[in-house]
Each structure stands twice: as structure tokens, then as C-alpha cells.
Amino acid sequence: xxGVSQSPSNKVTEKGKDVELRCDPIxxxxxxxWYRQSLGQGLEFLIxxxxxxxxxxxxxxxxxxxxxxxxxxVSTLTIQRTQQEDSAVYLCASSLSPPxxxxxxxxxxxxxxxxxxxxxx
Amino acid sequence: xxxxxxxQPGMFVQExxxxxxxxxxxxxxxxxxxxxxxxxSSGEMIFLIYQGSYDQQNATEGRYSLNFQKAxxxxxxxxxxxxxxxxxxxxxxxxxxxxxxxxxxxxxxxxVQP
Numbered sequence: 057x058x059g060v061s062q063s064p065s066n067k068v069t070e071k072g073k074d075v076e077l078r079c080d081p082i083x084x085x086x087x088x089x090w091y092r093q094s095l096g097q098g099l100e101f102l103i104x105x106x107x108x109x110x111x112x113x114x115x116x117x118x119x120x121x122x123x124x125x126x127x128x129x130v131s132t133l134t135i136q137r138t139q140q141e142d143s144a145v146y147l148c149a150s151s152l153s154p155p156x157x158x159x160x161x162x163x164x165x166x167x168x169x170x171x172x173x174x175x176x177x
Numbered sequence: 178x179x180x181x182x183x184x185q186p187g188m189f190v191q192e193x194x195x196x197x198x199x200x201x202x203x204x205x206x207x208x209x210x211x212x213x214x215x216x217x218s219s220g221e222m223i224f225l226i227y228q229g230s231y232d233q234q235n236a237t238e239g240r241y242s243l244n245f246q247k248a249x250x251x252x253x254x255x256x257x258x259x260x261x262x263x264x265x266x267x268x269x270x271x272x273x274x275x276x277x278x279x280x281x282x283x284x285x286x287x288x289v290q291p
Contacts, residue, residue, distance in 0.1 A: 089278050098268065099222075099281040112278060145220065163210050163229055166279055168222035 058082065060169035062148050068175045069138055077133040077172045081150030088131050089166060090123060091147045099147065105131060106153065138176045145171040179204050181269050181282035188287050190259045197244070198254040198285045200269030209273035211252040213243065216266040216284070225267075228252055259289045 061080040069075050081088050090102040101115040105125045116122070120138075125131040135142055149166035180203040190196040202211065213225040228236045228243045236243045244253040256263055266286050270279040 087277065091281075098283040099270075101278050101280065104276075104278045106277070112276065115278075147222065149222070163227050165212060165224040165227060166222075167224070170221055 060148055060150050060167055062146075062169035062172050064172060065170065066173045066175075068177060071140060071176055072137055074134065074136045075138055075174065077135075077146050077148075077174070079131045079133070079148030079150075079169060081129065081131070081148070082167055084152070085150035085167070086128060086153045087151045087164070088125060089149045089151075090131070090133050091149065092144045093147060093171070094144045102133070102146075135174075138174075140176050143174055143176045145173050147171045179271055179273060179276060179280040181271055181280055183269055183282035183285050185285045186283075188285055190256075190287065190289055192261060192289055192291050193258055195255060195257045196259055196287065198256070198267050198269075198287065200252045200254065200282060202250050202252060202269075202271050204250075204271065204273045206273035206275060209271055211243070211245070212270040212272070212279060213241070213252075213254045214268045214270060214281075215263075216268065218265070222268075226254070256287075261289050261291065263287060264289045 063078045088105040091099040093099050103123050104112040107128050108125050120136045123133045147168055149168045151164040151166050182201045209230045211228045215223045215225055226236050226238045226241045226243050228245050235245050240257045242255045266284045268284045269282040272279050
């Protein structure tokens with residue numbers, strides 16, 4: 057089946073402009089996540105959606121960053137007044153709602169899209 | 178708070194040999210899951226293997242196995258019979274009751290030499 061789809065794959069924008077990044081998760085996946093990966097670095101968590109609500113938005117670096125999800129499906133990450141330090145690859149992932157096993161472990165892996173490479177000039 | 182530590186920024190291994198990538202974690206939650214992902218130069222994140230905190234046996238998936246030492250809070254990835262296509266970044270990650278998202282380590286770059 058289709059995987060996680062992100063668009064655009066590349067985005068170059070001028071400092072101060074707003075950008076919107078789109079994520080289309082795997083059908084049936086109720087959980088959706090946004091991460092950011094700077095060049096050669098690990099993955100930095102931004103926000104987690106369960107359905108249309110975001111119970112964990114603790115990773116958003118500033119109020120310039122916001123995200124929404126509609127219809128329990130597509131999500132949009134918006135960065136306002138972009139800065140050069142916002143340049144990174146933005147990765148979206150989806151998973152089944154982490155099922156709690158009888159022993160309490162959460163074993164739903166995240167399935168990632170190919171990311172959007174954002175360059176702020 | 179969750180923390181994942183990968184102390185090896187880079188590793189080299191000869192083709193057909195086994196290699197161990199280290200991962201230690203810190204959580205006070207008795208219920209957690211540990212994941213390993215591979216990121217080739219193309220950038221995609223590929224899920225490799227999962228280990229639950231209550232699992233009695235070490236997880237295995239083909240050439241990948243996880244050396245889970247709960248008391249030491251380590252979850253090392255073992256790749257047997259390395260192939261040139263195994264050259265990539267490898268990330269260890271964890272989820273516990275406190276956070277549904279995965280927390281990732283800084284990664285280890287593995288290079289397989291012919």
C-alpha cells in the first residue's frame with residue numbers, strides 16, 4: 057500500500073516568508089508525528105497528533121511553528137517568518153495508535169515519509 | 178525524562194563480519210519499547226527491529242538482533258554478515274508511557290568496507 061507522502065520534497069524560501077509543509081499519512085494510521093533533522097544530526101521531535109488533536113506539542117521550538125490535522129488524515133506544518141536556522145529536513149511519520157500490550161509496552165513502529173528539505177536563504 | 182545515548186559517531190566493519198552498534202537509554206518507566214532505524218544516504222527512515230521492556234527474549238529480524246540488557250539499560254543492535262548495503266546511519270529510539278512519540282539518539286554512521 058501507499059506509504060507516508062510529504063510535499064513538497066524540496067522548498068527554498070527567503071528569510072521572513074511563511075511556508076507550509078504537507079503530510080499525508082498511511083491510511084488507517086491515527087497517530088501522526090512531525091520531526092526535524094538538521095544536517096548530520098539526529099531527529100528532533102516537534103509535535104504528535106492523535107486523530108485531529110495534538111496532545112503533545114512540546115517540541116515546537118517557537119510560536120512561529122504551528123501544525124494542524126484535519127479529518128484525521130492530512131497534516132500541515134506551518135512555519136511563519138522563516139529564519140535561516142529553520143533550514144532542515146522536516147520528516148513526518150505515522151503509526152497505528154500505539155496499542156498497549158498486556159505488559160504495557162508500546163510496539164507500533166513509526167513509518168516515515170521521505171521528508172521535505174527546507175532551505176531558508 | 179527519556180534519554181537515548183549512542184556513543185559511537187562512526188563505525189567501520191569489513192564485509193561479511195558482524196558489528197555491534199551501542200545504545201543506552203534512561204527511563205524510570207517500567208513499560209517502554211526500544212526501536213532501531215536505518216537511514217541510508219537517500220534519507221528514508223527504515224524500521225529494523227523492536228524490543229519491549231517485558232520481552233523475555235532478545236528480538237531478532239533476519240540479520241538483525243538486539244542484545245537487550247535491561248539491568249544495564251542497554252539495547253545494542255547486532256548486524257551479522259555485514260553487506261555493503263548496510264552502510265548507513267543507524268538510530269536507536271525509545272517510547273515509554275510518558276510520551277507516544279519516539280525519542281531518538283544521535284545516531285551511528287556505519288561504513289561497510291569490501
